Amino acid sequence: MDLMGRFFKDDTSSKDMAVERLRLVLVHDRAGVTPGLMEALKEDLIQVISKYMDIDEEAMEVNLNSGEFSAALIASIPVKRIRR
Amino acid sequence: MPGKVIVITSGKGGVGKTTTCANIGAGLANHGYKTVLIDADIGLRNLDVVMGLENRIVFDLVNVVEKTCKIRQALIKDKRFENLYLLPAAQTKEKDAVKPEQMVELCNELRKEYDYILIDCPAGIEQGFKNAVAGAEQAIVVTTPDVSAVRDADRIIGLLQAREIAEPRLIINRLRPEMVRKGDMMDINDVNDILAISLLGIVPDDETIITSTNRGEPAVLDSSSRAGEAFRNIVARIKGEDVPFMSFDFDLGFMDKLKRFIKK
Numbered sequence: 442m443d444l445m446g447r448f449f450k451d452d453t454s455s456k457d458m459a460v461e462r463l464r465l466v467l468v469h470d471r472a473g474v475t476p477g478l479m480e481a482l483k484e485d486l487i488q489v490i491s492k493y494m495d496i497d498e499e500a501m502e503v504n505l506n507s508g509e510f511s512a513a514l515i516a517s518i519p520v521k522r523i524r525r
Numbered sequence: 526m527p528g529k530v531i532v533i534t535s536g537k538g539g540v541g542k543t544t545t546c547a548n549i550g551a552g553l554a555n556h557g558y559k560t561v562l563i564d565a566d567i568g569l570r571n572l573d574v575v576m577g578l579e580n581r582i583v584f585d586l587v588n589v590v591e592k593t594c595k596i597r598q599a600l601i602k603d604k605r606f607e608n609l610y611l612l613p614a615a616q617t618k619e620k621d622a623v624k625p626e627q628m629v630e631l632c633n634e635l636r637k638e639y640d641y642i643l644i645d646c647p648a649g650i651e652q653g654f655k656n657a658v659a660g661a662e663q664a665i666v667v668t669t670p671d672v673s674a675v676r677d678a679d680r681i682i683g684l685l686q687a688r689e690i691a692e693p694r695l696i697i698n699r700l701r702p703e704m705v706r707k708g709d710m711m712d713i714n715d716v717n718d719i720l721a722i723s724l725l726g727i728v729p730d731d732e733t734i735i736t737s738t739n740r741g742e743p744a745v746l747d748s749s750s751r752a753g754e755a756f757r758n759i760v761a762r763i764k765g766e767d768v769p770f771m772s773f774d775f776d777l778g779f780m781d782k783l784k785r786f787i788k789k
Contacts, residue, residue: 454708459672460715466672467679467719 495521527636532661536677538648541698546645547575551743552760554609558640564614565657566647577741587615590627620652625659632660664693670711694725701730702773726759
C-alpha cells in the first residue's frame with residue numbers, strides 16, 4: 442500500500458498536514474502555555490523536588506505533549522540521590 | 526417574546542463575517558421576522574456597502590449610544606426587504622467610542638421591538654470584539670477551511686465560552702469541494718472535529734457572492750446561487766428547522782475512485 446501511495450505521489454496530502462499542524466498548535470493555544478511559562482514551571486519544580494531529592498538539573502526535561510484532544514505534562518527528572 | 530441577539534464573529538478577518546451577516550439578515554427578514562443588523566466595526570464600516578445602503582446613512586451606532594439621536598432615527602430601513610433594518614458603524618470614531626454596557630443597553634432596547642438582532646463583529650479580540658459580544662446571547666462563528674482561520678476560530682470559541690455564551694455555532698465558509706476531493710483542503714469533518722462545536726452551515730466558495738456584493742444585493746434570494754442556497758438553509762436552521770446539509774459529492778473519475786479505494 443505504501444508503494445501504491447508513492448506511485449500516486451501523495452504520501453501525505455496537504456490537508457492531512459493542515460489537520461496535524463493545527464492539532465499541535467491548538468494544544469498549546471488552548472492550554473495558554475508560553476515558553477516563558479514552561480521555564481517558570483521548571484524552576485519551581487526544581488525548587489520543590491530539591492527539598493526531597495538531589496536532582497540533575499541539566500538533564501531535566503519538562504514538555505507539554507499532546508494526545509488527540511488533550512494535553513499531558515511529561516517531566517523526566519534524573520535523581521542523583523534521595524535526601525534523608 | 527423578546528428578540529434574540531446573535532453576534533457573528535470569527536477572530537480572523539476576511540473570512541466572510543459581513544457577507545454572512547447580510548445574507549442571514551436578509552433571509553430572516555424575508556421570512557417575516559423583524560430584523561436589525563448592527564455593524565459593530567467602528568472605524569471600518571462595511572456592512573452598509575455589502576447591503577447596498579451606503580448612500581442612506583445619516584446617524585450611526587456611536588450617535589445612538591451617545592444619545593445624540595433616537596435608535597429609530599439611526600436605523601436604515603431596507604427598501605427591498607420589508608422587515609430589515611441596518612444600524613451602521615461610525616466611520617470616523619475609534620473602537621473605544623462605545624462601551625460594553627452601552628451595547629447591552631442598546632440590545633435590550635432592540636429586543637423589545639425586533640425578532641432578531643444580528644451583530645457584525647470586527648476581526649480581532651480587543652475592544653471591538655468585547656463590545657460586539659457584550660449584549661449577545663448567541664454566537665455564530667465563521668471560519669474558512671484553512672489553518673489560520675480555524676486556529677483563530679478556536680481562540681474565539683474559547684473566549685465566547687468564557688463569556689457564557691451558550692453553544693456558539695459554526696459556519697464553514699468558502700469550501701471548495703474540488704480541492705477537498707483532491708485532499709488539498711480540510712473537509713467538514715476535519716474542521717468540525719477540531720473545533721468541536723455544533724455546525725450551523727457549510728457555504729461553498731461561489732462567484733455569485735462576489736457579483737452580488739458588487740451590486741449590494743445579498744445572494745440569499747438568488748435561487749441560482751449555491752452559496753445563496755446554503756444561506757437559505759442556515760436561516761431555516763436558525764428558525765429551528767431541521768435541514769440536511771448540502772451534499773458536495775462530485776462524480777469521481779476512475780483514477781480518483783481507485784486512489785480512494787487504495788487509501789482505505
